[in-house]
Amino acid sequence: MIIKKHYIALFPALVMVGCTSQQAMQKQSKPVRQGNVEITQTQTIQVKPTPRPVVVKPQPVAKPSYNSFSDWKSDFSMRAISSGHDAATVRRLLDSAYLNQQVISLDSGQPEFSKMPWEYVDSAVSDGRVGTGKRKFAEQRAFLSQLESRYGVNAEIVAAIWGMESSYGAVTGNSSIPSSLASLAYDGRRQEFAETQLLSLATLLQRGDVSWSQLDGSWAGGMGQTQFIPDTWLKQGVDGDNDGHRNPWATSDALASTANYLSNSGWVRGLAPFYEVTVPASFDYSVVGTKQPAARWAAMGVDTIADVYLDANTQMELWLPAGKDGPVLLLSPNFDVIKVYNNSSSYALGVSLLGKALAGQGGLRTAWPRYERPLSTAQVRNLQQRLTSSGYDTQGADGIVGTNTRKAFQRWQADNGQTPDGFITQRSASSLASW
Numbered sequence: 001m002i003i004k005k006h007y008i009a010l011f012p013a014l015v016m017v018g019c020t021s022q023q024a025m026q027k028q029s030k031p032v033r034q035g036n037v038e039i040t041q042t043q044t045i046q047v048k049p050t051p052r053p054v055v056v057k058p059q060p061v062a063k064p065s066y067n068s069f070s071d072w073k074s075d076f077s078m079r080a081i082s083s084g085h086d087a088a089t090v091r092r093l094l095d096s097a098y099l100n101q102q103v104i105s106l107d108s109g110q111p112e113f114s115k116m117p118w119e120y121v122d123s124a125v126s127d128g129r130v131g132t133g134k135r136k137f138a139e140q141r142a143f144l145s146q147l148e149s150r151y152g153v154n155a156e157i158v159a160a161i162w163g164m165e166s167s168y169g170a171v172t173g174n175s176s177i178p179s180s181l182a183s184l185a186y187d188g189r190r191q192e193f194a195e196t197q198l199l200s201l202a203t204l205l206q207r208g209d210v211s212w213s214q215l216d217g218s219w220a221g222g223m224g225q226t227q228f229i230p231d232t233w234l235k236q237g238v239d240g241d242n243d244g245h246r247n248p249w250a251t252s253d254a255l256a257s258t259a260n261y262l263s264n265s266g267w268v269r270g271l272a273p274f275y276e277v278t279v280p281a282s283f284d285y286s287v288v289g290t291k292q293p294a295a296r297w298a299a300m301g302v303d304t305i306a307d308v309y310l311d312a313n314t315q316m317e318l319w320l321p322a323g324k325d326g327p328v329l330l331l332s333p334n335f336d337v338i339k340v341y342n343n344s345s346s347y348a349l350g351v352s353l354l355g356k357a358l359a360g361q362g363g364l365r366t367a368w369p370r371y372e373r374p375l376s377t378a379q380v381r382n383l384q385q386r387l388t389s390s391g392y393d394t395q396g397a398d399g400i401v402g403t404n405t406r407k408a409f410q411r412w413q414a415d416n417g418q419t420p421d422g423f424i425t426q427r428s429a430s431s432l433a434s435w
Helices: 069-082 087-095 102-108 117-124 127-139 143-150 155-167 178-187 191-206 230-236 251-264 294-299 333-337 345-358 377-389 405-416
Strands: 002-004 025-034 037-046 273-278 291-293 307-312 315-319 328-331
Touching: 002 294, 069 087, 069 191, 087 102, 087 178, 087 191, 102 178, 102 230, 117 345, 127 143, 127 155, 127 345, 143 155, 155 251, 155 345, 178 191, 191 230, 230 251, 291 294, 294 315, 333 345
Parallel strands: 002 307
Antiparallel strands: 025 037, 273 328, 291 315, 315 328
């Protein structure tokens, strides 16, 4: 790792110390003359403390319940129209919506087993996805280069998201978007989210960006070639082909909007999403998962496999997606930006590796420990309960291996003779509880 030093000039700071509102008394001195003698007379001035504003905590509002899907549609229609949305558009949109129980099941369902990271990556960089992607990338290379110049987002990353979200426009979903969103709203678990998406979809229909004949997408409401949800498209959509509309099913609009969205989410020009690194034999694994300046990682012996220049002050996170026996990655802020699309580290890694493949670059050099096996959902829930009861709080027992669970397990590992890499497998968790 070649660190670029970033020099900061230090200037003396003047600190002004003021009185706090808790000081009840304050003394002031003023000169008083008595004949030819000047006497300093001290006055005591009462200082009233500044009253603190009364904070009124909002009371939780109970979600309304409906006797039927039709009741919800009637109520939502009335609320949407009274808030200023076009009545004809709202009614037509709801008339096309039907209750889809499969969407509700998919939204609340959990997989039986958690996936290992290499399973996700294998799918992301499959031969078919990479082969088709290289052809599509070549076809759109000039336009993607223009987007990179304008927004600063790597052309191959935009193309990789295109490939991950819709197989480069080939698979945009066959679920009725109005029905999917209406079903999620009626179910109530994500009512506010789904109703917001429906209102945004009504706006897109009214202004002509989305046509009434083109309302099929993912079961969760994703639209078009890069699967924007309606509210995000309303805020981030770009007219990439200059036809006066922002249509998520149009290739140029979808790619331009993706670059715009990533740019607005904080993309740093010229920085890769991750860098594969090595760590010394004596490395302190308790810092895995923390964010440190690049210079600090270098001081700890972390070194990139390929020579790269990193600004000394760039905040980077050390991630071991498959524990100490798998690849070691230094994540840049751009890795987190990719997660605005899908808040999953495996997804962001898949996008990053697909982007490298489309650009003709190599993948990870360190092999995955494919001998490791995941826990079932029931086992994860049991693990979470046992960790929490042992003083390693996982912030709930939902059966999903998330950040809180990994950090709790990492603390348990450090206290129980394991390398604290936070990687939960049948082997690493076997001594914690019997399965």
